[in-house]
Amino acid sequence: MVGEIMQETIYLTHILFLLAAAVLTVPIFQRLGLGSVLGYLTAGVIIGPWGIGLINQVEEIRHIAEFGVVFLLFIIGIELNFTRLMAMRRMVLGLGLSQFMITGSILAGVALFFNIPMDTAFIIGFGLALSSTAFGLQTLTEKNEMESLTGRTSFSILLLQDLAVVPLLTLVSFLAHDNATTWFSFLQGAFAIIAVILAGRFIVPPALRLVAASQNAEVFIAAAILVVLGTAWLLEAVGLSMALGAFLAGLILADSHYRHQIVADIQPFRGLLLGLFFMSVGMSVDFGILLDEPLLIAGLVGALLIIKIIVILGVCKIARINNGVSVRVSMLLSQSGEFGFVLFGLAVVLGLMDMELFKMLTLIIAMSMILAPFMNLFGESIEKRLRKNGKPTSSDGVITKLDAEYFIILVGFGRVGRRVAKILDAGSVSYLALDSNPDLVTKGEKDGFSVIYGDAGRYDVLNAMGAARAGAIVITIDEANITEQLVHLIRARYPKIPIYVRGHDQEHCEKLYKAGATIPVSETLEASLKLAGAALSVSGVSDETVSDLLDDFREVYYEGLSGN
Numbered sequence: 001m002v003g004e005i006m007q008e009t010i011y012l013t014h015i016l017f018l019l020a021a022a023v024l025t026v027p028i029f030q031r032l033g034l035g036s037v038l039g040y041l042t043a044g045v046i047i048g049p050w051g052i053g054l055i056n057q058v059e060e061i062r063h064i065a066e067f068g069v070v071f072l073l074f075i076i077g078i079e080l081n082f083t084r085l086m087a088m089r090r091m092v093l094g095l096g097l098s099q100f101m102i103t104g105s106i107l108a109g110v111a112l113f114f115n116i117p118m119d120t121a122f123i124i125g126f127g128l129a130l131s132s133t134a135f136g137l138q139t140l141t142e143k144n145e146m147e148s149l150t151g152r153t154s155f156s157i158l159l160l161q162d163l164a165v166v167p168l169l170t171l172v173s174f175l176a177h178d179n180a181t182t183w184f185s186f187l188q189g190a191f192a193i194i195a196v197i198l199a200g201r202f203i204v205p206p207a208l209r210l211v212a213a214s215q216n217a218e219v220f221i222a223a224a225i226l227v228v229l230g231t232a233w234l235l236e237a238v239g240l241s242m243a244l245g246a247f248l249a250g251l252i253l254a255d256s257h258y259r260h261q262i263v264a265d266i267q268p269f270r271g272l273l274l275g276l277f278f279m280s281v282g283m284s285v286d287f288g289i290l291l292d293e294p295l296l297i298a299g300l301v302g303a304l305l306i307i308k309i310i311v312i313l314g315v316c317k318i319a320r321i322n323n324g325v326s327v328r329v330s331m332l333l334s335q336s337g338e339f340g341f342v343l344f345g346l347a348v349v350l351g352l353m354d355m356e357l358f359k360m361l362t363l364i365i366a367m368s369m370i371l372a373p374f375m376n377l378f379g380e381s382i383e384k385r386l387r388k389n390g391k392p393t394s395s396d397g398v399i400t401k402l403d404a405e406y407f408i409i410l411v412g413f414g415r416v417g418r419r420v421a422k423i424l425d426a427g428s429v430s431y432l433a434l435d436s437n438p439d440l441v442t443k444g445e446k447d448g449f450s451v452i453y454g455d456a457g458r459y460d461v462l463n464a465m466g467a468a469r470a471g472a473i474v475i476t477i478d479e480a481n482i483t484e485q486l487v488h489l490i491r492a493r494y495p496k497i498p499i500y501v502r503g504h505d506q507e508h509c510e511k512l513y514k515a516g517a518t519i520p521v522s523e524t525l526e527a528s529l530k531l532a533g534a535a536l537s538v539s540g541v542s543d544e545t546v547s548d549l550l551d552d553f554r555e556v557y558y559e560g561l562s563g564n
Helices: 002-031 036-047 058-078 082-087 089-113 118-128 133-142 149-175 179-202 204-213 217-237 242-252 259-284 287-292 294-318 323-332 338-349 355-389 394-403 415-426 438-446 459-465 480-493 506-515 523-538 543-562
Strands: 408-411 431-435 451-453 472-475 499-503 519-522
Touching: 002 036, 002 259, 036 133, 036 259, 036 355, 058 133, 058 149, 058 217, 058 242, 058 259, 058 338, 089 118, 089 149, 089 294, 118 149, 118 338, 118 355, 133 149, 133 323, 133 338, 133 355, 149 242, 149 323, 149 338, 179 204, 179 217, 179 242, 204 217, 204 438, 217 242, 217 259, 259 338, 259 355, 259 451, 259 459, 287 294, 287 355, 294 323, 294 355, 323 355, 338 355, 408 415, 415 431, 431 438, 431 459, 438 451, 459 480, 472 480, 480 499, 480 506, 499 506, 506 519, 506 523, 519 523, 523 543
Parallel strands: 408 431, 408 472, 431 451, 472 499, 499 519
Antiparallel strands: none
């Protein structure tokens, strides 16, 4: 009993150390422009065995932290819808595939040069070819560059690499078994994948619809986590990886109208656990190897960075991407990434790699990730200098066109929301509607409307919808208190976006205007103007005079709201 209490106290102490290290370290690194990933790595080094030694039981923490990678792959899968993939197919299959195959082959050749067996060399080469999705996307997001040419080029390369993780993990599992076992494992895995796909098609959607109908946010979050972890557990049980299971779970929900709400619910867990994963990496780095073989490690890390930079520069040049962006992308993605840890860890468990080699590779990846923020800053400075003298290429025009894609966010899909959507469709204006009533969402989707399930009162849901890029937000909800709260929330987060909102009477519209609405549309005003116009027309007043009178009254009304 006493031993159990002491063990629980140790776990609680470790959690406190981890949280304190992250809270103290990560904001400093973000303030310095070095990114949160390096902050987490440094925090792990500080409290780990090679730092001040507050935590020595690294393996127990890593087992929990690996769920961060699981949730990351789930997010990648759920955001990978067919439309998006087809829109980027040239860059993904051209840039991404060529970079990955060339880099992986060269690095595998380097491993063979050191007399490493063929299977292991293959795993090493293509494992090190994977850049850090967490670092790359987080850096671009923090700098608001996801929609730039640099962002789209980087994302295309990272997306292909993320897609390659799944077959790589599967291949490592197969390489570890003999032919008979391999075929049995293959059939087991195939049946499990088919079961997941069928469940995703026929069981998960109605189950989520039932949970959503309860209007209980906590239960919906629990259901989303159950889908992710349940699929991950199933595939691990048949000898595949949890990461593959999570990716499949994401794919089967990619076209669901619950997608944005699920992403918003999972993101906090992903972020926290991924941060813990990077801290566990920092704690597990064996700096003894660096002290014993400093020149060898420095040479290998340098060779890794140079090879990846040269290959990315080459494929970007072939794709006619301008020099500044090419340099920036090559520097941003020059490191190896988090999936290398997962891949090499699986290889150790399956007996394809010894622990000594694993520790060296872990150190190489960690060192490359520690250098990544500095490489990115160097790439930024070169890009800025080249941009001053460079000329835009044809690829710039493609990205500009993509950036200019226009759409409206429509909040609420009751009778008014439906009518607005129909009119937008008639005017060929793209929109994405949102409602927290699953029945309205299901009916709207069946009728061909672009509508999803979600809570508009949450920033993460709006972000997942792409609110920062929207042309305007139209709120059609009829609950007065809710609309006022929504306007406050949206205006605080997106100060420049136009907000058009449905109001009841003058008092309500005045509150909406003060909350930040661009135009609050009064139901009572528009109804009274319509009735007055009909009465004037039947009384013989000309259509032109009726129109002028109504416009005058409408103008006076809305000027009164703004205090003019």
